[in-house]
Amino acid sequence: MKTLRLNSNDKAVLLGSRFFEKLSAAASDAILEGAVVTNHEEHDILFQQDEPVDSVFCVLSGLVRVYRLGKDGREADIAVFTKGELFGENAMFLGNRATANAQAIGSSTIARLDSRNLRKLAEQYPDIAQALMELLCRHGQMAEDCLAEDRLLTAPQRVASYILGHCPDGSTTFSFRLPFQKNVLAGKLGLAPEALSRAFSALRRSGVTVKGRMIEIHDRQALERF
Amino acid sequence: MKTLRLNSNDKAVLLGSRFFEKLSAAASDAILEGAVVTNHEEHDILFQQDEPVDSVFCVLSGLVRVYRLGKDGREADIAVFTKGELFGENAMFLGNRATANAQAIGSSTIARLDSRNLRKLAEQYPDIAQALMELLCRHGQMAEDCLAEDRLLTAPQRVASYILGHCPDGSTTFSFRLPFQKNVLAGKLGLAPEALSRAFSALRRSGVTVKGRMIEIHDRQALERF
DNA sequence: AACGTGAATTGACCTCGATCAAACAATTCT
């Protein structure tokens, strides 16, 4: 795997990401110092459970799926990350061992930030420590949200919740394009693809139109009630 | 609700907790400055989803259950905390709003650490920031572990996994006492109490003996294979 | 535009765990 330096576009994506938004230029530069970029094909493995990892990652383009393996080989998605999102930060605090697997979905470019460096910088710059805490908190929240939804909602309700999460507050009718294959959405929601399909067709009765990756909502309230 | 100052025993519990273990005395004292203690009866609510929270909490005695509410009133446990564990730290990073509910299980004493103070101290003491990051990471991991187990394991497998988590590595046969009612364990594992009961009786065939709260394992390998 | 491949849907079936009801066990209270 060939590693490259950041080009100016890569840098723009990183600096525009949520993690960097409140950081000073000095702090950001210090973090990006020594960052490298790798390109990946669909299904490439970025890291694996229990193996050493000495970077924090950021998606520059494409998608990354983070998942755990069951001993029977089945996979459970923990999260899916898109452009501008950092991931893999947990290993930093757990002896540089990954606690999950990460895999590119479709061809993707990934930045790697040295975690030793980042840890050191977090001691010098309180803002960096703060940004890291917010990152950890967001990711913790994501996992808790998932857990609660898995336990409280049925498949169609989870899908409705996902759709509503993409709907601007005011509008009662709107549409958007899924950012990835239904395949991937199913994994993210903890469903078999067939179950996602059936969930969509259950929602059709509540004014949801699905055509390819395009989702149309005609009655927000109906979805919320579901 | 009467709030008290920390007594020396309370202080000992706090300082012995995982969060404080690597902190200097100066840092610890600064955090505990202004900490208060409250006593709670079974079922007392400590905080509620979406309500303002300006403390980080620590269990001094008893148990606390953190859970989310579904709109139909059903509850999903996110975590259960015991003596010496901090919780409720997420609100610190999310505009001081709780993202879940917390409730005492049995009568409990709880310490409250002022979160404004803690945030300020995290800027001064890198060790405190580090301890907070580790706390956030652990809690994020807990949620991810739960999520993965929910998605990958059946009820008896989850129970087996819970039991094995209490089994020292070497031993093939050992026993321990559940730290809470089966009731609570069921919630923590995302099961109805009946399902937990049935899971235990399924494990009986693999050398697990359950008598009241006492659990005995006679064949570690059998459990691992389950 | 036709083709071909992989994705998505649909149907049939089956398993797991939730729910309800009732029996039973273990606490706590008087």
Add this chain to the structure above:
DNA sequence: AGAATTGTTTGATCGAGGTCAATTCACGTT
């Protein structure tokens, strides 16, 4: 000790969602 309350187990039933197989559809390629 006996009563009352609460926790736990067991049985029976039901529904949600997983799995497998067979189409159908969408999309990129030629």
